[in-house]
Amino acid sequence: MKISSFNYLIRQGFKGIWKNKMMTFASFCILLVSLIMVGFAILVSINLDKVIGNIEEKSEVVVVVKDDVSKDSISDLQTKIEDIPNVSDLRLYSRDEALKDMMDKMTEAQRDYFLKYVEDNPLPDVFRLKIKDIQKMNDTTAQIGTFEGVESVQSPTEFADILISFRRIFFIVAIAIVLALVLVSLIIISNTTRASVFARRKEINIMKYVGATNSFIRIPFFIEGMVVGLLASGCALLITKFAYEGVYNILTSDYKLFGVFGLNNIYSFDSMLLPVTVSYLVAGAFIGAIGTSISTGKHLKV
Amino acid sequence: MVEFRDVSVTYSSGVDALNKVNLKINDGDFAFVVGPSGAGKSTLIKLILKEIDASTGTVLVNGFNLRKLRRKKVPALRRTIGVVFQDFRLIPTMTVYENIAFVLRVIDAPAKYIRSRVPYVISLVGLSKKAKSYPTELSGGEQQRVALARALVNDPQLIIADEPTGNIDPELSYEIVELLKGINECGTTILMVTHEHDLVRYFGGRIININKGSIQFDEVIGGSNEN
Numbered sequence: 001m002k003i004s005s006f007n008y009l010i011r012q013g014f015k016g017i018w019k020n021k022m023m024t025f026a027s028f029c030i031l032l033v034s035l036i037m038v039g040f041a042i043l044v045s046i047n048l049d050k051v052i053g054n055i056e057e058k059s060e061v062v063v064v065v066k067d068d069v070s071k072d073s074i075s076d077l078q079t080k081i082e083d084i085p086n087v088s089d090l091r092l093y094s095r096d097e098a099l100k101d102m103m104d105k106m107t108e109a110q111r112d113y114f115l116k117y118v119e120d121n122p123l124p125d126v127f128r129l130k131i132k133d134i135q136k137m138n139d140t141t142a143q144i145g146t147f148e149g150v151e152s153v154q155s156p157t158e159f160a161d162i163l164i165s166f167r168r169i170f171f172i173v174a175i176a177i178v179l180a181l182v183l184v185s186l187i188i189i190s191n192t193t194r195a196s197v198f199a200r201r202k203e204i205n206i207m208k209y210v211g212a213t214n215s216f217i218r219i220p221f222f223i224e225g226m227v228v229g230l231l232a233s234g235c236a237l238l239i240t241k242f243a244y245e246g247v248y249n250i251l252t253s254d255y256k257l258f259g260v261f262g263l264n265n266i267y268s269f270d271s272m273l274l275p276v277t278v279s280y281l282v283a284g285a286f287i288g289a290i291g292t293s294i295s296t297g298k299h300l301k302v
Numbered sequence: 303m304v305e306f307r308d309v310s311v312t313y314s315s316g317v318d319a320l321n322k323v324n325l326k327i328n329d330g331d332f333a334f335v336v337g338p339s340g341a342g343k344s345t346l347i348k349l350i351l352k353e354i355d356a357s358t359g360t361v362l363v364n365g366f367n368l369r370k371l372r373r374k375k376v377p378a379l380r381r382t383i384g385v386v387f388q389d390f391r392l393i394p395t396m397t398v399y400e401n402i403a404f405v406l407r408v409i410d411a412p413a414k415y416i417r418s419r420v421p422y423v424i425s426l427v428g429l430s431k432k433a434k435s436y437p438t439e440l441s442g443g444e445q446q447r448v449a450l451a452r453a454l455v456n457d458p459q460l461i462i463a464d465e466p467t468g469n470i471d472p473e474l475s476y477e478i479v480e481l482l483k484g485i486n487e488c489g490t491t492i493l494m495v496t497h498e499h500d501l502v503r504y505f506g507g508r509i510i511n512i513n514k515g516s517i518q519f520d521e522v523i524g525g526s527n528e529n
Binding site: 002004005008019202203205206207208209210212213216 | 378379380381393404409413452456
């Protein structure tokens with residue numbers, strides 16, 4: 001196709017927007033609402049993933065060492081645990097350190113009572129560690145349990161299982177919501193533009209008779225849909241930004257209330273600006289262009 | 303050149319629209335296709351434009367074997383054919399100039415060629431002064447002349463005129479056929495479907511009479527205008 005023809009088709013696309021003002025406005029509104037909903041579903045999904053990730057990071061595994069294990073053996077055990085790829089932040093919490101911490105937390109009366117009856121330090125040496133991939137927590141703790149000198153391994157496996165299930169369900173629900181919204185938007189857009197395409201069916205029919213290719217007929221509609229999609233995504237982006245920043249300010253302002261669940265730790269809008277902008281523009285242009293093009297298909301079969 | 307070899311068309315409703323039709327229209331011919339409603343005239347045109355496919359037989363148009371022609375290549379076939387419809391089918395939001403130029407844009411013609419060719423064709427049909435008018439501002443006869451100019455602008459090998467005089471005053475009908483005759487004299491093949499027997503008798507020439515899906519009569523007769 002020649003550049004002059006392409007320019008002509010682009011001009012026709014822009015003319016179409018103006019000629020079908022009402023339809024254009026209807027498509028714009030539908031796209032705007034859809035994009036805001038899809039955008040929020042994705043933003044909530046990303047942030048929930050982060051919040052769950054934070055909770056996971058905080059879940060700690062405690063490895064209790066047997067009483068009769070020598071200091072050298074404890075050091076060997078530490079090396080063995082460190083070598084497991086799924087382990088991070090391994091720290092030895094010695095029995096002396098544990099006793100000191102316990103004593104510090106006691107009142108003077110409690111301390112006297114304790115020292116009166118307990119001669120030897122009754123606390124064990126323990127390792128505290130974090131698990132990188134919570135889905136492999138059971139395998140990792142079982143492996144540690146087989147090491148010589150390990151008395152027991154205490155891990156929040158039930159909590160981990162709940163988190164894993166929650167994350168999986170949430171991921172599926174988020175994907176389903178986004179797909180459903182995109183599909184619904186495509187259907188509504190193609191139906192909205194169907195009326196304007198129907199009004200131009202004569203034009204399309206004549207184009208077919210004089211030898212226009214399907215792409216030649218589709219390009220102006222495609223451009224029309226894409227421009228409307230880009231305009232809608234620009235507005236949706238602004239609305240999302242202000243709404244998200246409002247929610248962000250509330251969640252980050254009260255640590256006591258939201259910090260417990262790690263909700264204060266969500267991403268700031270600015271940190272997601274580039275991917276969110278690109279996603280909105282691409283989604284808007286895609287849904288607008290494809291939705292509009294679908295409507296032309298029926299009239300091309302001449 | 304248009305050639306039908308044993309062409310039959312049966313629609314999905316079971317109606318036999320054409321029955322083993324054999325027909326040859328050579329380059330440069332002018333032929334009237336006549337016949338009553340439902341005789342198969344529209345089916346004949348639809349076959350030539352590859353709007354429909356023959357149930358059996360072969361259709362050859364301007365070097366294209368339509369049985370073998372893929373959907374993707376249909377625009378190439380249609381670019382060799384100009385079509386004039388009874389209801390003009392002009393785009394109401396475009397001026398006379400734009401309605402005609404639009405055909406050349408479709409075939410990706412250079413802008414410079416469009417700027418010189420379109421005014422020339424408009425002058426051929428005598429509408430130079432109406433180039434900036436919209437179809438709704440023109441009479442029926444003028445609209446049909448625009449449609450004729452549109453069919454002519456990309457210099458097609460064949461022009462199909464489907465009842466081109468059906469929606470215009472009788473006296474203007476002669477003018478339209480005169481224009482078609484003039485185009486034919488320049489070498490373009492013309493196939494004109496009509497109901498108007500007076501017009502056919504007046505101009506004469508090759509007459510193809512279709513009835514009940516078969517060709518009843520295909521001969522050259524002298525016109526009364528020759529007397």
